[in-house]
Amino acid sequence: GAGVSQTPSNKVTEKGKYVELRCDPISGHTALYWYRQSLGQGPEFLIYFQGTGAADDSGLPNDRFFAVRPEGSVSTLKIQRTERGDSAVYLCASSLPERGEETQYFGPGTRLLVL
């Protein structure tokens, strides 16, 4: 496909469960970002990958959150022991960084609801 895709589009889970959210970036994009967006707010940065490595994971709220990108393409955001406060839209974006004019292309997001 031409754009960033994310699966599932919606996820409902119970408190305490484990969830995985998947992001397929635009082919060839080396940079991948995860954001979390609560209702009425702008996206909150979680983690940034350049290639396979997490260049910056300072936005992850706690150690229940973990993300991987083992082959430098698809990424999975993993949330352990989910809490109701984790309910949000999780957005993924990818880019091909060029100095000064980097455009991030966003996926449609995964809506996570923790009951």
Next chain:
Amino acid sequence: KNQVEQSPQSLIILEGKNCTLQCNYTVSPFSNLRWYKQDTGRGPVSLTIMTFSENTKSNGRYTATLDADTKQSSLHITASQLSDSASYICVVLHMDSNYQLIWGAGTKLIIKP
């Protein structure tokens, strides 16, 4: 503290009218400023990116302005259409990083027929 504030929080206008959305930021040092359009239930889509040396940039009916001295930006929408109904988010790139984006909360724009 690095912040981006937008006003108004929400805006309702009639189809065909013009409107201007405001963005004030305190991010320093500043690299560039972006405006995104986000439709309900969708990811943000980039409208414009401006560096500190650019004063204005257009993308169709969207025109963004930037005053780096006063740390203010505006997004002007001309001849609004129903499809312009969305949230418009102002985002500033912190110069110390090429990926740390500081996001505003957005202005929710509703176009009525």
